[in-house]
Amino acid sequence: MARLPITIATWDYDRVRPLLDGRVTVEGCEVNYLPMPVEECFHRAYFHGEFDVAEIGFSPFLIALSRGIAPYVALPVFLSRTFRHSAIYIRNDRGIASAADLRGKRIGLPEYQMSAVLWVRGFLKDEYGIEAADIDWVQGGLEQYGRKDKFPLNLPPGFPLSSAPEGRSLSSLLANGELDAVISARAPSCLIDGHPKVRRLYPDYRAVEQAYYARTGLFPIMHALGVRQDLAQAHPWLPSSLYKAFAQAKEIAERDLREVTALKIGLPWVTAELESTEAVMGRDFWPYGVDANRKTLEAMTRYSYEQGLAVRQLGVDELFAASTLDPVHI
Incomplete structure (x- = not known):
């Protein structure tokens, strides 16, 4: 069976690099991966619809979803998070x-x-x-x-x-x-x-x-991953395949952080930094998925409505592709 050709655009994060270099593949897909700065990615994705799968600013996505005009279906793959x-x-x-x-x-x-x-x-x-x-x-x-x-x-x-x-x-x-x-x-x-x-x-x-x-207990979410609405509807298996692949890529990046024999990250005290972060935030400090991020997502949807962005208060479980709300556990 021929694989589905898709173009993915995100920034060049450590947590996506295994997809860029082929260590992780997206089941059922032939991927053309375009790394680019986030401002360019958002502009080309939101204004021109150039990509099948793209990194999306999560606050603009909430606005679009509340209005029923979101061009992308979101996946709980939180590529960018930053305290502000x-x-x-x-x-x-x-x-x-x-x-x-x-x-x-x-x-x-x-x-x-x-x-x-x-x-x-x-x-x-x-x-x-x-x-x-x-x-x-x-x-x-x-x-x-x-x-x-x-x-x-x-x-x-x-x-x-x-x-x-x-x-x-x-x-x-x-x-x-x-x-x-x-x-x-x-x-x-x-x-x-x-x-x-x-x-x-x-x-x-x-x-x-x-x-x-x-x-x-809030670790602010900046960006998520989105797949075009029409593509997700035509291929209902695609959101789960993408979620699985991006989660696998993040696991590899986290293992690289923990490598101490020969440091893979170019910082002399990266291990000490990791230990310090885990002391504050726990071992799974950058989780994907809905349940692990529910408190942060509830705060973000509340802020969006309170601040004159979303036109209605969104519920967390309506934010993402349905298949990613209940991932398979083995």
């Missing part, structure tokens, strides 16, 4: 000593709907009582003008969200003092270049994020 306290960059001349001081400030973001910003707004509300409408938001490209939302928002009239001035980047606005802060998955160039009035809100973000995990 490290993603807040501030002016040091605006009286911002803690997150509580962000109330009322003018803050730039690349997209209001992006997952990184959703999580920051979530902990600002949960831990400091700051509502999304308590901040003056400015949306624009971090380094280049012209970035745009992937799906419509669900914000109330008069919500404080505006676009950056034409031709201006968020980094330049922060450097020039026209913004009080920026929330971004990437560090702005003004910070990298050593601007004397720009710094992270949390210089020791590792300690802050570990304490956050200890309090909440």
Whole structure:
């Protein structure tokens, strides 16, 4: 029987590399794998539908699903997860000593709907009582003008969200003092270049994020894996085959982290880092699947609705291909 040709696009993670180099195959498929930066992947997947299977920003996916316009069926393969306290960059001349001081400030973001910003707004509300409408938001490209939302928002009239001035980047606005802060998955160039009035809100973000995990048990999800709706309907076996393959690839990556005889990762103390992470988060610190991530997914769906993104509160069990909700256990 001929195998199904599919094109997969994701970033070049350690947890997908066994699929890229052929150590892991997708049952029933002939794979053309295209590694690329996530911004390019999202743009080509959401705006042009170029890929059969793609890494997808999970917050935009929740918006699309709530509206019934999701072009992809999601799989609980969480390719990107990151604590986002490290993603807040501030002016040091605006009286911002803690997150509580962000109330009322003018803050730039690349997209209001992006997952990184959703999580920051979530902990600002949960831990400091700051509502999304308590901040003056400015949306624009971090380094280049012209970035745009992937799906419509669900914000109330008069919500404080505006676009950056034409031709201006968020980094330049922060450097020039026209913004009080920026929330971004990437560090702005003004910070990298050593601007004397720009710094992270949390210089020791590792300690802050570990304490956050200890309090909440939440490891924020940024991106998942999606398979085109029409392809999943035509080949109902495909979501399970993809889930199985990506889970196998992640297992290989985790074994590589634990190799101590000859380190496979180019960090001298990678073993100590792994041990430190497991002391905080447990051995399975990056789980795939629904049940192991239910608490995090419930928080994310709540945030999406509260923040004017999803048009209704989504249930966790409606987020993913049905066959991946009940994987086979042997």
